[in-house]
Amino acid sequence: MIAEKGEEALKTAKLCNHCLGRLFAKLGRGSNEERGRAVRFVVNMERSSRGEEPIEEPEHCELCGNVFDRIPELVEAMKSRAEGIEFETFLVGSRFPEEVITREKELWERLGIETGEPINREFNRELGKAFAKATGKEPSLKPDLLFIVEPYSMKIELQISSIQIYGRYRKLVRDIPQTPLRGFKESVASIICREFSRAFGGKCVFKGAGREDADVRMLGNGRPFVVEVKRPKKRRIDLEEVARAINRSGKVAVLDLRFTTSEEASKLLSTPHRKEYLALVYVEEGVTAEEAKNVAKNLSGTEIHQRTPHRVERSRADKVRIRRVHEAEARWVDGRHFELRLVTDGGLYIKELISGDDGRTSPSVAELLGKRAVCERLDVLNILDG
Numbered sequence: 001m002i003a004e005k006g007e008e009a010l011k012t013a014k015l016c017n018h019c020l021g022r023l024f025a026k027l028g029r030g031s032n033e034e035r036g037r038a039v040r041f042v043v044n045m046e047r048s049s050r051g052e053e054p055i056e057e058p059e060h061c062e063l064c065g066n067v068f069d070r071i072p073e074l075v076e077a078m079k080s081r082a083e084g085i086e087f088e089t090f091l092v093g094s095r096f097p098e099e100v101i102t103r104e105k106e107l108w109e110r111l112g113i114e115t116g117e118p119i120n121r122e123f124n125r126e127l128g129k130a131f132a133k134a135t136g137k138e139p140s141l142k143p144d145l146l147f148i149v150e151p152y153s154m155k156i157e158l159q160i161s162s163i164q165i166y167g168r169y170r171k172l173v174r175d176i177p178q179t180p181l182r183g184f185k186e187s188v189a190s191i192i193c194r195e196f197s198r199a200f201g202g203k204c205v206f207k208g209a210g211r212e213d214a215d216v217r218m219l220g221n222g223r224p225f226v227v228e229v230k231r232p233k234k235r236r237i238d239l240e241e242v243a244r245a246i247n248r249s250g251k252v253a254v255l256d257l258r259f260t261t262s263e264e265a266s267k268l269l270s271t272p273h274r275k276e277y278l279a280l281v282y283v284e285e286g287v288t289a290e291e292a293k294n295v296a297k298n299l300s301g302t303e304i305h306q307r308t309p310h311r312v313e314r315s316r317a318d319k320v321r322i323r324r325v326h327e328a329e330a331r332w333v334d335g336r337h338f339e340l341r342l343v344t345d346g347g348l349y350i351k352e353l354i355s356g357d358d359g360r361t362s363p364s365v366a367e368l369l370g371k372r373a374v375c376e377r378l379d380v381l382n383i384l385d386g
Ligand SMILES: [Zn+2]
Pocket: 015, 016, 017, 018, 019, 020, 061, 062, 063, 064, 065, 066, 067
């Protein structure tokens, strides 16, 4: 039956051994070329027994145009396309002209083939094998490099998988915004990204798990962030060295750097975190140690209703958020100042928790005191996990 089908195929079209073997790809083991050679051998034995001429492999295959002969040249072209780019794994895809795909389908239909494999699948596999052999790199479904090859025009598109790095940052000084902002020369993002770009040789995108205002320090164990390096030229980088370079800025320090996946990264960034703050509260009318203690006692364990603050109104939806103050502790400083250490749900605006934001945040420090109160200085002491 295979010999019959094979002979019929060879009478219908001049086929190379790849294209002949591919008609029977689902049968037996080995490469399609080996299958094609074997089928042709058996066909020609049968023909010889009938005194007929053998059907040799043609100079020009009418189905593929001998595209498989281009593999060595394509491997060289892929190698030079990837020059200077560090990678361990790769994947090959290919774009075949519609007319080749159609020709193959028509052949299957005419011969009633149900054991065939599409040409691009074989081509990807064979090109991948040859490239792996030439470079020592590993084929993978989650590759560092994806080559998309147009075998007839020899066009090669190269996609470089981006790299995700997770870490936590501490902002040691005031007056740096988290991301670039008009009026500021640098940002946490620019200080961090500068060193990642230098090390990995790609463009960086910074994403923080929430943000603090420019005038707020971020201390303690730091705020989680993810850096995505796009089209990196290097992948095997000592993250400790990158951390040291960032930390030399004296303004931003990073810790816990590690490689991560984009799935894990988006989960890490969207997890809400409780936070510990230290605020310096200023009360113009004056405040006693007793009053400060009472404010802390009343805030502790209290649900706060906070309508979107005036100052961020334009960039956030106007709604009332309910967030809890888990802990509050006061330390009287002088007649007009006291410190407030707070542990709150993520997403509570602390400056407004103190000022009351014209009644938009309730209860607030100002409301509890019955006096105007403002946040004079604020630090995030810790971002609490879990
Ligand atoms: Zn062919």
